[in-house]
Amino acid sequence: MAELTRRRFLQYTLAGTGSLVVGGAFVGADRAEAALDLGEIVDFGDVVVLAESPYANNLVLEVRPDDRVRFELPRLDKGQGIATALAMLVADELDADYERTDVVLSDRRSDRPFSITGNSAAVRAMWGPVRSLAAQARARLITAAALRWRIPVFGITTQNSVVRGPGGRSATYGELAAAAAAVLIPLVSTSPKSISQYRIVGTSKARKNARAIVTGEQKYTLDTPVPNAMPTVVARSPDIGGRVAAWSGSAAQSMPGVLGVVAIPSGIAITARTFAQAFAARDALQITWSPGPVRGTSDAQMRSQLAQVNAPLPGAPPFTRTLSATFEFPFAAHAMMETMAAIADVRPGSAEVWFASQAPNWLASEIAKAIGVPASQVKLHVPFAGGSFGRRLFGEAAIEAAQVSKALGMPVKLMWTRSDDMRHGRFRPMARCQLRMSWLGALTVQFQHRIASARTDFSHGLGDALSAAGVSVLPNLFGQVGFQTMVSVPYRFGDADHVLTERDFGVPTGSWRSVFSGTMTAANEIFVDEVARERNWDEVSFRVAHLDDAAAKRCLQKVASLGAWGRSMPPGHAQGVALHAEYRSACAYLVEIDTTGAEPRLTRAFCAVDVGVRGLQAQMQGMLFDAWSAMFRAGNHVDDGVVRESSYADFHWARMRHAPPTTEVYVFPAASGAQPGGAGELGIPAASAACVNAFARATGTKPRRFPIGEFS
Amino acid sequence: MPIYTLEVNGQTRTVDAPGDLPLLYVLRDLLGVTGPKYGCGVGVCGACTSHVGGQAVRPCIVPLHSVGAQPVKTIEGLATGGVLHPVQQAWVDEDVAQCGFCQPGQIMAAVKLLEQNPNPNDAEIDAAMSDNVCRCGTYVRIRAAIKRAAANL
Numbered sequence: 001m002a003e004l005t006r007r008r009f010l011q012y013t014l015a016g017t018g019s020l021v022v023g024g025a026f027v028g029a030d031r032a033e034a035a036l037d038l039g040e041i042v043d044f045g046d047v048v049v050l051a052e053s054p055y056a057n058n059l060v061l062e063v064r065p066d067d068r069v070r071f072e073l074p075r076l077d078k079g080q081g082i083a084t085a086l087a088m089l090v091a092d093e094l095d096a097d098y099e100r101t102d103v104v105l106s107d108r109r110s111d112r113p114f115s116i117t118g119n120s121a122a123v124r125a126m127w128g129p130v131r132s133l134a135a136q137a138r139a140r141l142i143t144a145a146a147l148r149w150r151i152p153v154f155g156i157t158t159q160n161s162v163v164r165g166p167g168g169r170s171a172t173y174g175e176l177a178a179a180a181a182a183v184l185i186p187l188v189s190t191s192p193k194s195i196s197q198y199r200i201v202g203t204s205k206a207r208k209n210a211r212a213i214v215t216g217e218q219k220y221t222l223d224t225p226v227p228n229a230m231p232t233v234v235a236r237s238p239d240i241g242g243r244v245a246a247w248s249g250s251a252a253q254s255m256p257g258v259l260g261v262v263a264i265p266s267g268i269a270i271t272a273r274t275f276a277q278a279f280a281a282r283d284a285l286q287i288t289w290s291p292g293p294v295r296g297t298s299d300a301q302m303r304s305q306l307a308q309v310n311a312p313l314p315g316a317p318p319f320t321r322t323l324s325a326t327f328e329f330p331f332a333a334h335a336m337m338e339t340m341a342a343i344a345d346v347r348p349g350s351a352e353v354w355f356a357s358q359a360p361n362w363l364a365s366e367i368a369k370a371i372g373v374p375a376s377q378v379k380l381h382v383p384f385a386g387g388s389f390g391r392r393l394f395g396e397a398a399i400e401a402a403q404v405s406k407a408l409g410m411p412v413k414l415m416w417t418r419s420d421d422m423r424h425g426r427f428r429p430m431a432r433c434q435l436r437m438s439w440l441g442a443l444t445v446q447f448q449h450r451i452a453s454a455r456t457d458f459s460h461g462l463g464d465a466l467s468a469a470g471v472s473v474l475p476n477l478f479g480q481v482g483f484q485t486m487v488s489v490p491y492r493f494g495d496a497d498h499v500l501t502e503r504d505f506g507v508p509t510g511s512w513r514s515v516f517s518g519t520m521t522a523a524n525e526i527f528v529d530e531v532a533r534e535r536n537w538d539e540v541s542f543r544v545a546h547l548d549d550a551a552a553k554r555c556l557q558k559v560a561s562l563g564a565w566g567r568s569m570p571p572g573h574a575q576g577v578a579l580h581a582e583y584r585s586a587c588a589y590l591v592e593i594d595t596t597g598a599e600p601r602l603t604r605a606f607c608a609v610d611v612g613v614r615g616l617q618a619q620m621q622g623m624l625f626d627a628w629s630a631m632f633r634a635g636n637h638v639d640d641g642v643v644r645e646s647s648y649a650d651f652h653w654a655r656m657r658h659a660p661p662t663t664e665v666y667v668f669p670a671a672s673g674a675q676p677g678g679a680g681e682l683g684i685p686a687a688s689a690a691c692v693n694a695f696a697r698a699t700g701t702k703p704r705r706f707p708i709g710e711f712s
Numbered sequence: 713m714p715i716y717t718l719e720v721n722g723q724t725r726t727v728d729a730p731g732d733l734p735l736l737y738v739l740r741d742l743l744g745v746t747g748p749k750y751g752c753g754v755g756v757c758g759a760c761t762s763h764v765g766g767q768a769v770r771p772c773i774v775p776l777h778s779v780g781a782q783p784v785k786t787i788e789g790l791a792t793g794g795v796l797h798p799v800q801q802a803w804v805d806e807d808v809a810q811c812g813f814c815q816p817g818q819i820m821a822a823v824k825l826l827e828q829n830p831n832p833n834d835a836e837i838d839a840a841m842s843d844n845v846c847r848c849g850t851y852v853r854i855r856a857a858i859k860r861a862a863a864n865l
Contacts, residue, residue, distance in 0.1 A: 079811025079848055206807045213812035214800040214819060216747025216787035223746035231741055256713070256730055274741035275750070276733050337751050337759060337813035337847045386749070386813025387847050418752040618810055618853065625849025648845050649756045656841040659851035661834050 020063040020137060020177040046584075052125040055112050061090065061133045063141065067161050067174035069096045072106040075126070076117040076358050076392060078336075078385035080619065080680045084207040085123050086130055092200040093134035093192055095158035096173065103208065108360030108380035116460075117358040118393060118511065120583045120678030127676060131192035139186035144179035145171055146187060153187045195670070202670060204617075209384065221341045221383045222413055224354050229343050229411035230259055231275040232404055234267040235282045236424050239641035240507060241292030244268060252281040260408040261285075266396070266424075269404045271412050279417070293506035295641035299430075302454065302505050302638070303328065306432040309501050310452035313436050317445050317495075320438035323534050327435075327523040328705045330635030331427035331454070334512060335651055338386025339421040344401035345411035346371055351378045355398035356385030359460045363395040370399045371406045389626075390511035391426060393460040419646040427636055428512030429454035430505075433523035437493065437531045444546065447493035451520050455502040457509045483516050489524065490549035490581040507638060513626060514684035517582055522631070525578035525689030530702060539693065540565050540577055551586035551610040551668075552579050558608035558666055563590035569698075572596035573603070576694025580686040583678025585611040587620065589687045591660070593694035599709065600695055602628065602660035607683065610668040612676040617665040623683030624663070624691075625654045631688045632695075632708045633658075652709070716776055720745060721789030731777030735769075736760045738776050739786065747787035747816045751845070758844030761817035762786045768824035787816035790823065799823045802861035810848035818844050822858050831862050 060072040071090050077083040083103040091098040109115065138158055145163040146153045148171065156165045161173040195201070212218040219225075237243065247268055249261040257277030262269050268285050272278035306328075316322045343354040351373055357363045360380050368375040385392060401414035416424070431453040438446040483500045498520065512518060532542035540560050547553040556579050559565075565575060572595045579588035587609040594603050607620045633652040637644040645651040670676075692703055705711040718725050720743060727742050736753075739745040739762075748771055751759030755773040762771050765782030790797045796804065799822050809815045818841070825832060825840040832840065837855055846854070 079809075079813075081810070204807075206804055207809065209812070210804045210807060210809060211796070213809040213815050214787075214796065214803045215791055216816050218812055219746070220749070220813060222740075222750075225744070231737075274729070274733060274737040276737040276741075277730075279753075335847060337757070337811065337845065338749070339751075385811065387811040389847075415750065418754070418757070618807060618848075618850070621852045622810060622849035625846075625851065647752045647754060647756055649752075649754070653845055653847060654849065654851070655843075655845065656851045656854065657838040659838075659855060661855075663852045 334391035336387030426510035521685035574698035578689030585677030627687035
């Protein structure tokens with residue numbers, strides 16, 4: 001029924017250029033077909049897919065007269081490669097020439113209220129809608145050809161953006177686009193092909209912008225040629241969230257190249273001819289700061305408060321043997337290579353902003369509030385981004401750029417310096433994980449996990465997915481709901497539960513690639529290793545014996561085989577394994593570590609991943625470095641309200657010398673007819689735990705605080 | 713302000729700017745050469761790595777006055793006509809980039825490495841490339857691309 005309603009609203013627009021445009025019309029706020037009970041939600045990505053469904057036809061797929069196919073993707077590509085993945089899907093379903101299939105990032109669309117890029121769900125959410133749209137376009141092109149040639153549709157084929165008919169007839173998609181747009185009723189099925197018919201999806205393709213990246217032509221936000229948009233930086237408080245109490249800009253104003261000095265809520269902004277001149281003038285400002293909300297607080301106090309609020313584990317079942325452990329994780333910056341940056345051109349009655357946003361509608365409303373215009377007047381362009389890892393769910397730089405542009409009456413390009421990004425950015429929350437397992441002989445009776453964490457800020461509205469899916473959640477409960485839907489334990493561990501207690505310390509936080517799983521599931525997998533050894537099990541056999549997830553099991557067995565689990569290693573060397581199942585996907589890592597040098601080093605790494613799509617090698621390799629960095633090298637510290645680190649010189653992200661010389665990723669082929677799972681964050685928990693487990697086995701230690709390099 | 717004449721990617725460019733202005737901002741803000749990226753501004757991340765006088769440098773800490781007549785080559789100047797440099801081609805063939813933001817600097821560092829050592833081993837690649845940060849973790853494929861380029865050069 002809902003399907004019919006949507007179809008009725010669907011429009012095929014004949015643009016002035018003679019393009020076939022499929023979609024593009026607001027389809028009305030039909031309810032998602034099946035409002036879910038919270039109790040049924042087993043994976044948050046399912047909610048995202050469901051939230052997308054009312055807008056399934058509210059997308060723009062265009063076949064142009066010049067034979068190019070263009071799809072506007074209402075999601076942010078920040079290096080994870082979704083634009084390429086969806087170009088493959090469009091070309092495959094439409095029988096279009098892949099080389100002439102373009103996927104561009106859509107401007108923010110107010111008629112797509114749920115457009116968040118998150119929870120590794122972009123391809124999952126777009127999968128069905130894009131297939132459906134492309135199938136409809138192909139049916140119209142075939143119909144247009146049949147009408148033109150005055151023949152039955154039977155025997156008409158499509159391939160490589162050409163429609164062919166009996167007797168050598170052929171026409172390109174571009175030639176038929178205008179006629180296809182005028183087709184009232186397609187004469188062939190508009191159903192998508194079966195996935196097994198796909199010839200491009202499932203192959204490995206270099207990303208679409210690979211050449212642009214290696215030639216320097218790829219435009220990131222600050223490379224966008226917006227005329228007269230001038231470099232801008234903001235003088236910020238030394239401590240987190242401090243505000244300007246008093247200031248003087250007279251010295252700064254007269255410095256070379258300075259074009260404007262203006263107070264905004266987060267500090268004093270300087271606009272100049274070059275960024276270097278803006279930095280110099282920023283440093284010449286005289287500012288008295290009022291303390292921020294974290295002044296007087298340091299890591300030690302926050303750690304001890306988390307220990308206090310960490311819900312106590314209830315009594316263990318009688319007669320059982322138990323093992324307990326507590327793991328502590330620090331704050332950790334997203335630290336993407338491209339710092340937060342935005343361009344804004346605010347004029348009376350309009351605001352045009354460029355910012356690589358994961359949540360463009362929410363951001364537009366925040367910009368509108370900040371500069372006092374209706375959200376409808378905020379035009380937000382979404383450039384390709386130099387990384388995100390969750391950081392771009394928020395868009396402070398875009399709000400600041402709009403404020404400065406409005407105050408100065410000129411377009412500005414505002415950049416956060418690396419130090420701004422680290423000292424005033426957001427962090428994966430500090431967390432404390434307390435675990436206990438209880439067993440009777442070979443029987444695991446209970447597995448309990450109590451996590452105390454700095455509160456994760458979801459104010460960007462990831463909860464919109466839940467409300468769009470018909471589930472009402474009070475905003476301040478989203479952390480709990482999100483936690484329950486993101487957390488999964490793939491083992492039969494008897495009575496298993498996880499309880500999250502959050503505490504707000506005033507330190508800005510945000511989702512950090514894999515969110516709760518990155519700490520909590522990593523802790524589970526490190527603890528599972530310790531339990532296995534305590535119970536005299538081999539770590540792989542223990543997992544296999546308890547696994548309740550077939551995909552996770554075959555991933556584990558695959559890496560055990562690839563890496564020759566159990567092979568003999570010299571002293572100070574060891575293997576470590578771990579696995580993770582989430583986003584309707586699973587993966588496992590096996591790594592080998594050498595702890596005999598000045599610092600531990602991975603020597604070999606194997607990953608097996610079961611997601612239902614190919615082309616994941618880069619992601620799975622990359623997440624190994626997130627894991628190594630976060631568990632061994634890089635964490636943030638707060639000293640009396642000030643973030644200690646300010647660049648990659650003291651936030652010790654992994655370098656080339658940490659890359660294992662041997663790395664192999666095995667991607668399980670998709671089962672016939674399988675829908676893809678999510679993959680963008682999948683590897684973090686398993687890779688993190690595998691590295692720590694290898695270290696623990698090599699050194700005979702039990703790591704309890706991370707990053708290990710700081711505490712071992 | 714003084715006028716400086718630079719040779720950037722084979723073209724003569726003039727700028728009116730203070731001599732202590734770091735080259736990165738001359739390139740990006742005054743000349744519109746945006747391939748080199750700002751990643752840290754203090755010479756620790758390598759995202760702006762370019763060649764000046766045939767040496768790999770960090771333009772974010774190279775003052776304009778120090779450049780003189782030495783040719784400046786950025787990522788934009790690496791390909792010849794439409795033909796990619798073998799290192800760029802290796803980057804495409806190995807599908808190195810993810811977000812790509814560090815890659816102009818990584819490529820310029822790798823080109824310099826291969827000019828000095830046409831067949832580097834793993835330890836030499838580690839030594840030469842560890843001053844360039846990649847947040848996405850593309851190191852495994854950077855290593856493979858350097859070896860591929862070495863074989864093709």
